[in-house]
Amino acid sequence: MAESALELDNVRAGYGETVVLEDIRLKIAPGETLSVIGRNGVGKSTLLATIMGHTTLHGGRIVLQGKDISRLATYRRVAAGLGYVPQEREIFPSLTVRENLEVAARPGRWTVKTVFELFPRLSERITNMGNQLSGGEQQMLAIGRALIGNPSVVLMDEPSEGLAPVIVEELARAIKRLTQDGGLTTIVVEQNSRLALSLSPRAIVMDRGHVIYDGASETLRNDPAKLEQLIGVAKA
Numbered sequence: 001m002a003e004s005a006l007e008l009d010n011v012r013a014g015y016g017e018t019v020v021l022e023d024i025r026l027k028i029a030p031g032e033t034l035s036v037i038g039r040n041g042v043g044k045s046t047l048l049a050t051i052m053g054h055t056t057l058h059g060g061r062i063v064l065q066g067k068d069i070s071r072l073a074t075y076r077r078v079a080a081g082l083g084y085v086p087q088e089r090e091i092f093p094s095l096t097v098r099e100n101l102e103v104a105a106r107p108g109r110w111t112v113k114t115v116f117e118l119f120p121r122l123s124e125r126i127t128n129m130g131n132q133l134s135g136g137e138q139q140m141l142a143i144g145r146a147l148i149g150n151p152s153v154v155l156m157d158e159p160s161e162g163l164a165p166v167i168v169e170e171l172a173r174a175i176k177r178l179t180q181d182g183g184l185t186t187i188v189v190e191q192n193s194r195l196a197l198s199l200s201p202r203a204i205v206m207d208r209g210h211v212i213y214d215g216a217s218e219t220l221r222n223d224p225a226k227l228e229q230l231i232g233v234a235k236a
């Protein structure tokens, strides 16, 4: 049986002494896309930050393609195959679009050319500086920069945040194209549950640092009352 692309085994993590995530158990198959939804502040970003090694791991294990990365520094996790698209995008403002991509490039199927095929809008901006881009273009560049590192697993934190609906649709089409060819394992944290549930067959719902649903996106799409109950649950 193929091993998981990524496995979180009983993970407990947070910031310093503060524990945010409890008892996280997840197995993601190679090529699978997983959407993560839940109210504000329930630990979605912390989940991705923990996989990247930006938090304090209090217990459990994180295994990337059979290799325990739990204690590795972030740059070594990236070298082992993780790609990260942070919520803040963090593109370099004084580098051009091309330079932003080239600094992150590692050999593999993703190149400047294939990133531009995925995001034609970016190719029209190739000589623009990072700070001359719209929010949507910055998000496309942030995703392109993660891809060009040719990771096996990509983590995206709220790609649609702050973007106009028409740009969100364009981005969603690109993310679907990206994930549906099966080559990449992807976790997408998304505040917009309708969008998230359309991106992947499987979704998890988090609440207060726990996973409270792990199953078919379709089940939640077809049952708004259940979805409301899960993401509206235990309002503080």
Ligand SMILES: Nc1ncnc2c1ncn2[C@@H]1O[C@H](COP(=O)(O)OP(=O)(O)OP(=O)(O)O)[C@@H](O)[C@H]1O
Pocket (backbone or CB within 6 Å): 015, 020, 038, 039, 040, 041, 042, 043, 044, 045, 046, 047, 191
């Ligand atoms: N750098 C940090 N230091 C300390 N606590 C933090 C830090 N970042 C987040 N937290 C806390 O961890 C908890 C989970 O936050 P997190 O950002 O993971 O939630 P989220 O589900 O991603 O929410 P949002 O959609 O608002 O980003 C919150 O209580 C938050 O205040």
